[in-house]
Amino acid sequence: MIDQSFSARNFRRIYDLDRKNKGTLEVEYFPDAYKIRKKITMLKGFIYRLARRLRSGQISTAKFEEKKGKINEHIKLRKEQYNNEVNSKLKIIAQNVSIKGYALPLTLLPHQVKDKNVYSIGNSVEALFVSRQVKCILSSLYTIKSNNRDLIISRLSALAKEMSPKYIIRADVESFYESINHKSLLDMLHSSPKLSVPPRRVITQLIRKYQALTGLDKGVPRGVGISSYLSELYMSVVDDKIRALPDVTYYERFVDDLIVIFSPDKGGNTCNYLPQITSIINDRALCLNNKTKELDLFTQSNKSFEYLGYKFQLTAGGCSIKMSSNKFQKIRSRIDKTFDDYNQSFSKTPKRAVKNILLRMKFLTGNTRLYNSKSKAFVGIYFSNRFITDLSDLKGLDSYLSNKINGLQNQKLKKRIGRFSFSKGFEDKIFRKFSFIEFSDISKGWSHD
Secondary structure, three states, X not given: OOOOOOOHHHHHHHHHHHHHOOOOHHHHHOHHHHHHHHHHHHHHHHHHHHHXXXXXXXXXXXXXXXXXXXXXXXHHHHHHHHHHHHHHHHHHHHHHHOOOOOOOOOEEEEEEEOOEEEEEOOOOHHHHHHHHHHHHHHHHHOOOOOOOHHHHHHHHHHHHHOOOOOEEEEEEEOOHHHHOEHHHHHHHHHHOOOOOXXXXXXXXXXXXXXXXXXXXXXXXXXXXXXXXXXXXXXXXXXXXXXXXXXXXXXXXXXXXXEEEEEOOOOOOXXXXXXXXXXXXXXXXXXXXXXXXXXXXXXXXXXXXXXXXXXXXXXXXXXXXXXXOHHHHHHHHHHHHHHHHHHHHHOOOOHHHHHHHHHHHHHXXXXXXXXXXXXXXXXXXXXXXXXXOOOOHHHHHHHHHHHHHHHOOOOHHHHHHHOOOOHHHHHHOOOEOOOOHHHHHHHHHOOOXX
């Protein structure tokens, strides 16, 4: 059983993990410790420079060892100073959250995301550590892990290409976060011998605050990290029941998006598959939305469905994969916004307008790495669409871009933008680097899409 307390020791583990993953805890909340660590780095740099002087014959081995020893003594003292600084602050944080009545704050944010309310627990250091500790506990106790989109699509594409007859159901849970029943969720947590009192109390208080804000007895707050773990725990019952259904050969769920593949015997009864899934979902006080799609590949081979940003086109000859309609339209919309912004700003700031249109098209048609994100993920026309086998959408985007370029008056600019290609960016995996400021300029143009 893992230690579930909100102790300085557990918080130090969270702190060290954040450092290992190049997070921002130290810089944002432990500035004095950060300054000490920079001094340690500087001292290590002295040793490195001494080693270079030794290799070049500028100093003797004896002199090198003498100076290195003195610097290492300073490094040792600085490390002790660093650990004392971090641990003393973590001890204060642990004391603050151990006070009777402590609860995570919860506020409704003024903006919505896709017409859904979004909430926040604030940015206090106490809330941050408590939230991360709760997520760590839930993940460890209930084996909760976020599904990998690429892994899901990789498996699904392999199955879709198999020629064996199958019956596919693609469904979404309606208003997933907003529909999770509080009583059922809390009953799961309170009846579990795994979860200790401190994290259980924090979760219960968070749900009660959400109730007070919404006046509802269902839902978990969007935008709060703990909610994704609670929703996964809540849906684990659904996952187990669907996987146990007869004839199911593949089941996957990414948050609220479900895909189920049945492989019944020839002539088997397929009409009960969707009612069975619907019943399992309804038993959890949830509903499927009207986007549910059934594909009977026993009666017809030419079918298609969309899942996690891809469109799977199934034919008698196999399966081809394209962008989903939404993803294709999103890129077209970004092209439109890029050119609209250029046309609106050129008369006032021509140089900036030219710079931005080139920057954004360079980004759209290429690939890069998000250095300032937690995941440090590779993104772009290839990395965000790597499973595409049918490139017709990319060629369509090139044609669309070409039409936009033809509307420009600046011949030099037309030539420069004309070098960009979605197809080439995908096939050649063209990689481009952008500075933090450039990323900011790029994203401003698409802040509402």
